[in-house]
Amino acid sequence: MTIDSPTSGSATPATPPVASRSHLVRTHHGDSVEDPYEWFRGKEDAAVIEHLEAENAYTQERTAHLEGLRTTIFEEIKGRTLETDLSVPTRHGAWWYYGRTLEGKQYGIHCRAPLASEDDWTPPELSPDAAVPGEQVLLDGNVEAEGQEFFALGSFEVSLDGTLLLYGVDVAGDERYTVRVRNLVTGEQLPDEIPGTFAGATFSPDGRFIVYTTVDDAWRPDTVWLHELGTPVADDAKLFHEPDERYWVGAGFTHSDRFLVIGIGSSITSEEWLVDAGDLRAEPRVVWPRTEGVEYDSSHAVIDGEDVLFILHNDGALDFELVRVAASDPSGARQTVIPHRPGERLLGVSTFRDWGVVGYRRGGLPRIGMLDYADGSVSEIEFDEPLYAVGTGGNPEWAPPVLRLGYGSFVTPGTVYDYDIATHKLLLRKRQPVLGGYEPSDYxxxxxxxxxxxxxxxxxxxxxxxxxxxxxxxxxxxxxxxxxxxxxxxxxxxxxxxxxxxxxxxxxxxxxxxxxxxxxxxxxxxxxxxxxxxxxxxxxxxxxxxxxxxxxxxxxxxxxxxxxxxxxxxxxxxxxxxxxxxxxxxxxxxxxxxxxxxxxxxxxxxxxxxxxxxxxxxxxxxxxxxxxxxxxxxxxxxxxxxxxxxxxxxxxxxxxxxxxxxxxxxxxxxxxxxxxxxxxxxxxxxxxxxxxxxxxxxxxxxxxxxxxxx
The missing domain is CATH 3.40.50.1820 (Alpha/Beta hydrolase fold, catalytic domain)
Known part of the structure; x- marks a missing residue:
């Protein structure tokens, strides 16, 4: 490869920028290709920034006559949106968790309010105009974003006992997050601060540790770390490192909080390792050793007192099948729960204490089915629109009587349902309000x-x-x-x-x-x-x-x-x-x-x-x-x-x-x-x-x- 300096160019807002050309030649497999604009890759080069700014100026000049229409469309979007609103509360521990948006504010506000009782499984109907008894603001994105041109959260989690909050913030847009911890009882910001993390940091079930991942120079999440609260980040323990550049690494706890699962995956191959949640410094043990071209993921359950894993895999099953194995010996005998059905793609399984949920695709649409642990049968939750989107979400509890679903279609605004396990009924919790007289039947x-x-x-x-x-x-x-x-x-x-x-x-x-x-x-x-x-x-x-x-x-x-x-x-x-x-x-x-x-x-x-x-x-x-x-x-x-x-x-x-x-x-x-x-x-x-x-x-x-x- 040879590079000469770019030749000079010029641009004004009224005419297209004339990009400078360099004499770069790239050769592979005996084929030589001239690439005159590869010099744009120099992000720190003032000439590159100047060129991008010239492009922006030209685009602004070319589209300036659309400013009125842009303003109109923006006002239409704004006018159809209930700007001051609340999400449907999700139960976790002793609290209902929900989000607020306020008119004029860019970012959401994360809140919680205490349960009325331990038997309270019906989310409170919240009104933007009424105070919520016992409400606590966990994090206000507008406050956190003050003075920043960009703000995004990559991690957000409350400890199982409800006393600590961890959150990861990116203020550049490069998806590298700084994790911070806040005491929700005192409001104190803890000294623990972990820079350069990937998204998805999480507390251990006992709240003593944070599990997080970091990336290599190619932005690949490659290492899982264990941080003990109150100790220097420099002392964090390396739980797992994946040297193969084809694989990403992630980590999270099972729904049961029984295991930490370290997942390694490429586009065609995956592998999981388990660590007992009560001894996070223990050596991880593999679920199934990786085999090129085989993908799988596991979900833990306890059935008749036995720790079991439901494993969704494509080993000899193009559209995947679901099997059940003993957690103590995952490579041992497999019990087929849902056999491979060509053309019906199994997407995932989530396990709860008494039942499971299976996601799959059939006929070009997503489906949700309830899995009976006793006989392995799946009962599909049915919807009456010809086209729709559906998925689970907001189900942190281990033994809930309802399953939270998100639903919508091209004509039906985003809808939150709770599916009652006992009655098999969908309970409407909220439908996205669309202001201005929107009628689905008009479309x-x-x-x-x-x-x-x-x-x-x-x-x-x-x-x-x-x-x-x-x-x-x-x-x-x-x-x-x-x-x-x-x-x-x-x-x-x-x-x-x-x-x-x-x-x-x-x-x-x-x-x-x-x-x-x-x-x-x-x-x-x-x-x-x-x-x-x-x-x-x-x-x-x-x-x-x-x-x-x-x-x-x-x-x-x-x-x-x-x-x-x-x-x-x-x-x-x-x-x-x-x-x-x-x-x-x-x-x-x-x-x-x-x-x-x-x-x-x-x-x-x-x-x-x-x-x-x-x-x-x-x-x-x-x-x-x-x-x-x-x-x-x-x-x-x-x-x-x-x-x-x-x-x-x-x-x-x-x-x-x-x-x-x-x-x-x-x-x-x-x-x-x-x-x-x-x-x-x-x-x-x-x-x-x-x-x-x-x-x-x-x-x-x-x-x-x-x-x-x-």
Whole structure:
């Protein structure tokens, strides 16, 4: 590799920044590639910051005429949101825990109030206008964020006895958190302070220790530590270290508080180690030794006085099966609880004292079932909408009579239910209020199926406002979202900001392309590694289907994706630019080959299980080079309008990728804008009002692209 100094360039807000070019040549497997914008990677270089600021100035200049629409959309989001509100309380120990939001405040306030009695399992109905008897403010994010441009919590936990709070704070957006401890009885801030942790620090059940993880230079969580309160951090004990760069490490206690579980995982392989919670300095013991390509996770239960583990695994079971083993001998005899059912992907199991909960996918939708320990039967909790999203949440107690669920759909706002175990009834605890007269019946949702190039049927979910007619009656503006990586499923959930486009006649759609997990594990396998192109062609085929069936037209279609979904956006821009009027790429992974070739960069080595290893495999190198967006910008096509949004402190997809991509797009005459948040991370800006403004910026641009900006 050779690098010469960048040549000089110039930019003014009224014209696109002209990025300087350097003479850098990268050679792998006998293939030499010139990369004139790799110098953008120098984050500390004043010239890089100057260029990013010039890009921001140009984007602001190009979109200044949308300021009125941005303000309108922001006010719509704000006007539909009950700004002063409370979450549904969750019982833990002797307290009800809940969150407050206050009008005008960016961040939430974490609170608790005492139980009325030990038998109290019905959460109190709290009103923003009424004082809560015995309320204690645990942490006010607005106070903690004072003087900071960015604020995020990565850990938040109260000790089992309710006397101590630990919380981890990030004020840069780089997802490195400083853990602090507060005495909730006296209000005193303890001297214990642990910098540079990963998210998810936790108290031991007795409250004497904090278990936390740290990362290596490539931002990989690799080490689990034990900190005893009141002792120097320098004396913390190293519980576990994983030297293999392909694996992440995490730790947490079982729901029963019986064991500390240290989990090690890559994209295709996992391993767990158990430590007795009463002796955390003891040597960990492995559940199942790792086997390449085998994933599993365990959940502890006590049945007839015996410690058992329910283990969800894919050893010879593509869509996973659930087995039960003795905790004292996990590698011994296995009792099959739920056998492998091809096409019905088992997602997870949670165990409580008297019963378990199983999550799974069938027919492209998530499902929840109650597991009977006696006979292994599963009773599914049913919902009556054709499209929905559901999951468990807020269930810290070991022996509750109810199960807390979160539910929603494209048209049903976020809903909290308690499922009564004895009566099998769903008890509505709260539905997200949507102000301004929102009526779910004014909107419709449906699923259609597009045929891929190889005959596979791709599900596409849609939502629209009925007053504009039925979807498909006539071509309309359509916003098509996609992701398609890591077996991550895009669920049909509710969004307040989305109403601002639906109410202007836009149809919102999700293309559930291969590489995601919507249709089972094979769906994922068929969209990764040397089958990754299926993700991109699936999205193109979904777009063509929506155009051919009269839902939209190429001049009215805008695509969006973020992170790995941003790779999807860059790829389809090169594959079929004629199908789209605009492409919105959030923190896009568009310089994939450069990143995955460099093992010193954050996440690269562990990503080889997802994308392949182009550094050591010439076939993978050639395949990735054939689709990586930055490598394949074309001079022979007219690109749609493009908006790329990134963050300077993102540790997952570095700002340099969209910056390079936009510069190369400009070389071929593309109308491409770059917006870089100078103090933010992978999730964008912090604070709810800031995030609403950010989304308003993106939606205003989108509406202009489809000629609905008036």
């Amino acid at each position: 419709a949702q449906a699923r259609v199926w597009a045929t891929a190039h190889d005959g596979v049927q791709i599900p596409v979910s849609l939502v629209w406002k009925r007053s504009f007619g039925e979807a498909g009656d006539a071509p309309r503006a359509l916003h098509l979202y996609g992701y398609g990586s890591y077996e991550h499923s895009i669920e049909p959930g509710f969004s307040v900001p989305r109403l601002s486009e639906l109410d202007r006649g836009v149809i919102f759609a999700v293309a559930h392309v291969r590489g995601g997990g919507e249709m089972g594990r094979q769906w994922y396998e068929d969209g990764k590694m040397l089958s990754k192109r299926n993700t991109f062609t699936d999205f193109v085929d979904c777009a063509r289907h929506l155009i051919d069936q009269g839902f939209t037209s190429a001049s009215q279609l805008v695509a969006e994706g973020g992170s790995a979904g941003g790779l999807l956006m860059g790829a389809v821009a090169n594959l079929a630019p004629e199908l789209f009027a605009g492409i919105l790429a959030d923190v896009p992974f568009v310089d994939a080959l450069t990143t995955i070739l460099d093992p010193s960069l954050p996440l690269t080595v562990i990503e080889w299980d997802e994308w392949g290893d182009p550094l050591h495999n010439a076939d993978v190198y050639a395949y990735m080079k054939s689709y990586s967006p930055y490598e394949n910008v074309r001079a022979d096509v007219a690109y749609p309008r493009i908006l790329a949004v990134t963050s300077l402190n993102d540790t997952r997809v570095l700002y340099v990728e969209p910056a390079k991509w936009v510069a190369r797009l400009r070389e071929v005459g593309a109308d491409a804008l770059l917006k870089c948040e100078m103090v933010a991370g992978h999730g964008g800006v912090s604070g709810r009002y800031n995030s609403w403004k950010e989304r308003a910026f993106e939606l205003a641009w989108l509406l202009e692209v489809v000629a609905l900006a008036d």
